[in-house]
Amino acid sequence: MRAPAVRVRGVEKSFGDVHVLRGVDLDVMPGSVVALLGSNGAGKTTLVRILATLLRPDAGTAVVHGFDVVAEAARVRGAISLTGQFTGVDDILTGRENLALVARLRHLPDTGAVADDLLARFGLTDAGGRRAGTYSGGMRRRLDIAMSLVGDPPVIFLDEPTTGLDPQARLEVWATITRLAAAGTSVLLTTQHLDEAEHLADRIAILHEGVIVQDGTLAELRTLLPPATVEYVEKQPSLQDVFLALVAPTSTDGPTQEDPS
Numbered sequence: 575m576r577a578p579a580v581r582v583r584g585v586e587k588s589f590g591d592v593h594v595l596r597g598v599d600l601d602v603m604p605g606s607v608v609a610l611l612g613s614n615g616a617g618k619t620t621l622v623r624i625l626a627t628l629l630r631p632d633a634g635t636a637v638v639h640g641f642d643v644v645a646e647a648a649r650v651r652g653a654i655s656l657t658g659q660f661t662g663v664d665d666i667l668t669g670r671e672n673l674a675l676v677a678r679l680r681h682l683p684d685t686g687a688v689a690d691d692l693l694a695r696f697g698l699t700d701a702g703g704r705r706a707g708t709y710s711g712g713m714r715r716r717l718d719i720a721m722s723l724v725g726d727p728p729v730i731f732l733d734e735p736t737t738g739l740d741p742q743a744r745l746e747v748w749a750t751i752t753r754l755a756a757a758g759t760s761v762l763l764t765t766q767h768l769d770e771a772e773h774l775a776d777r778i779a780i781l782h783e784g785v786i787v788q789d790g791t792l793a794e795l796r797t798l799l800p801p802a803t804v805e806y807v808e809k810q811p812s813l814q815d816v817f818l819a820l821v822a823p824t825s826t827d828g829p830t831q832e833d834p835s
């Protein structure tokens with residue numbers, strides 16, 4: 575079996591006395607999409623920042639594209655890109671200039687050609703000469719993701735790639751991510767949107783109270799709950815049912831049922 579593109583073992587991180595990550599284990603196989611789900615404050619961004627070498631773990635190990643995130647941080651940075659929860663687009667520059675700037679920072683030859691290629695791949699050729707400040711939310715996101723692909727990194731981290739996008743722009747971003755994975759890029763994304771995980775991810779990992787409480791395919795996660803049976807319809811539990819059951823405060827009477835009144 576091929577080595578994982580991302581391998582996380584026992585990673586811990588505290589901020590002051592807040593123990594955010596308490597021993598996270600996670601693998602991302604090459605060319606696959608893994609969605610990391612968790613409530614606000616669960617530590618998703620913290621984990622992504624550790625994998626992108628922006629934060630040091632307190633304990634545990636993380637290896638990205640064969641490199642240790644602490645001991646070989648520079649080599650990890652050469653193999654990844656991170657699209658943050660808040661866009662990295664410079665509004666003053668045009669789309670093309672934003673891309674060329676990243677290409678220059680990555681020491682690529684012929685930055686103009688790199689920019690033009692990515693503008694074309696992301697349907698931004700016509701808008702490429704316009705200041706990014708004039709772009710719609712979906713166009714900015716696409717530009718942001720395009721910027722993260724300069725130099726074709728084999729591993730990409732996307733922190734809430736579709737937050738704030740309208741449904742059509744989300745579909746565009748989903749199609750982009752699917753294409754990337756099909757071409758062999760390994761993708762770890764965080765999301766609050768359970769339908770996003772359902773549509774995009776090969777595997778879904780749920781981060782809760784500092785650990786991955788479940789990790790599997792959608793079909794595997796669905797088997798965790800019995801199918802909800804109504805009098806005449808049998809319904810598969812949705813990912814939302816599974817997620818809410820897993821992150822519910824521990825109680826003896828099982829997953830919360832909707833109040834029929």
Ligand SMILES: Nc1ncnc2c1ncn2[C@@H]1O[C@H](COP(=O)(O)OP(=O)(O)OP(=O)(O)O)[C@@H](O)[C@H]1O
Pocket residue numbers: 589592594612613614615616617618619620621659766
């Ligand atoms: N630099 C920091 N200093 C102190 N506390 C921090 C820092 N970064 C994160 N935290 C805390 O760590 C916890 C996890 O934050 P994190 O941003 O990783 O959550 P998240 O799962 O990404 O949440 P969201 O869904 O809201 O983006 C939060 O309680 C947050 O306040």
Ligand SMILES: [Mg+2]
Pocket residue numbers: 618619620659733
């Ligand atoms: Mg976050």
